[in-house]
Amino acid sequence: MASEVSLHPGAPPARLWIQRPGIYEDESGRNWVTVVVRFSPSRREWARASQSSTYEPSITVHLWQMAVHRQDPLSPSQMPFSRLPPVWQLNPGNKYRASDSSFWEIVNHGQIDSIEQLVLTYEPERNH
Numbered sequence: 832m833a834s835e836v837s838l839h840p841g842a843p844p845a846r847l848w849i850q851r852p853g854i855y856e857d858e859s860g861r862n863w864v865t866v867v868v869r870f871s872p873s874r875r876e877w878a879r880a881s882q883s884s885t886y887e888p889s890i891t892v893h894l895w896q897m898a899v900h901r902q903d904p905l906s907p908s909q910m911p912f913s914r915l916p917p918v919w920q921l922n923p924g925n926k927y928r929a930s931d932s933s934f935w936e937i938v939n940h941g942q943i944d945s946i947e948q949l950v951l952t953y954e955p956e957r958n959h
Contacts, residue, residue: 844921846920850905895946919951
């Protein structure tokens with residue numbers, strides 16, 4: 832059975848705050864779960880091809896809006912290290928500004944069956 836895709840489920844969240852590893856909450860109290868995080872190039876690919884000592888990949892994250900069991904948020908000191916920011920704030924131009932001042936482009940905001948999906952990509956500035 833094919834999944835039905837809707838390209839316009841409404842406006843994307845204005846703000847996302849991390850609650851627990853892999854779980855964000857928006858301004859409406861809805862939960863967004865990190866389902867895929869992709870790094871490009873992978874660390875292995877980068878090591879083979881690069882002479883540079885700094886590894887800064889582009890990052891693509893897929894977030895699905897879905898209910899999760901309610902738990903108290905962790906404090907920042909309790910969070911494990913992650914390349915994903917603790918806060919994303921929607922900015923003009925189809926981008927989120929992260930708490931570290933990086934910009935994440937909205938690649939896709941749609942709906943697959945009953946699940947709202949938000950796909951964001953971070954592209955580091957490359958010095959060539």
